[in-house]
Amino acid sequence: MLSLRAVNHFYGNQHILWNVDLDLAPGECTCLLGLPGMGKTTLVNCIAGFQTVESGSIFWQEANGPPCDLLTLAPPLRAAMGISYVPQDKRIFSQMTVEENLQIAMRAGNEGTGAFSSDIFDLMPELYPLRQVKGAAISDDEQYQLALASALVTKPKLLILDEPTRGMGQGIMHKLGECLLRLNREVGLTVLLAEQHLPFIRRVADKFCLLHRGRNVAQGAVNQLDTRLLEQFMTPDEAP
Incomplete structure (x- = not known):
């Protein structure tokens, strides 16, 4: 579905990503x-199109x-292909209601008029009673659920989440x-x-x-994380 080869990225003269596959x-x-600062956020931003790739390739391929x-496509075109991204800062419309946020996401994702399925409230039932509440008036955890719901209503093929558990309590993390x-596992969404x-x-x-200092130093099945x-x-690293 997605293949990265020898991806390099720089911030000015600083080499951040080193030939990542x-x-x-x-x-x-x-x-x-x-660990923080090792290139995780930079890499997902490169995939979503919000950071440039100095060299290397990122290819997207659906079945058959x-x-x-992807490097030839701007972020909105990548989103239209089915790549949804939830960044750390959530990027909801704080002065619009929960329902209006979801409707805008539908339109941005080329999903018709913005009428969305109630299935999203089956996944996140806490949002249902908040439908007419503005984004600024809901809690941080609820704002994250709204950002995730906004990504999911477009029916993506790939969902990218940047540090989703950062600052979360155990309840919302579960x-x-x-x-x-x-x-x-049930829908087959790639994450x-x-x-x-x-x-x-x-x-x-x-x-x-x-990732360690921008390099892919190991990969495999999660049970190989020894x-x-x-x-x-x-x-x-310990402070000196």
């Missing part, structure tokens, strides 16, 4: 794992279809995990997480890609 298979949940070079498992919370990763992900890898690449 990554393959996402349909229907799997893959986690980009790594030809490969498409609900998010249940939601992702249901989407991944890419940029994440560092290990219990959550072990619960929802099938595969991992471990103590050696975690101690080597997931232990923060």
Whole structure:
């Protein structure tokens, strides 16, 4: 479905991503794992189109279809192809209601007039009584659910989440995990997480890609995340 080869990215003169390779298979949940500052957010922004790729390739290919070079497409065109992205800052419309946010997402995703299925409230029932409440008036956890719902109403083929558990309480984290498992296993949605919370990763992900200083240093099935890898690449450096 998605294939990255030798992807490089710079911030000015600083080399951030170093020849990153990554393959996402349909229907799997893959986690980009790594400590803060190792390139996870930069990589998902490159995939979504919000950061430039200096060299390398990113190709998208649906079943029985030809490969498409994503680097030639702006973010809205990538979204229209079925790539939905929920960044850390959520990017909801704070002065619009929950329902209006979902309607706008539908229109932006080329899903007709903006009339959305009630299935989204089956996935996130806490949003249903908040339909006429403005985004600014709901809690941070509810805002994240709204951002996720806005991504899902477009019926994406690939859902990208950047640090979804950051700042979350255990209750909403559990609900998010249940939601992702249901989407991944029952609906077959392909998911890419940029994440560092290990219990959550072990619960929802099938595969991992471990980034360290912008390099892909290990990848494989989640059950291959052993103590050696975690101690080597997931232990923060001690302050001098």
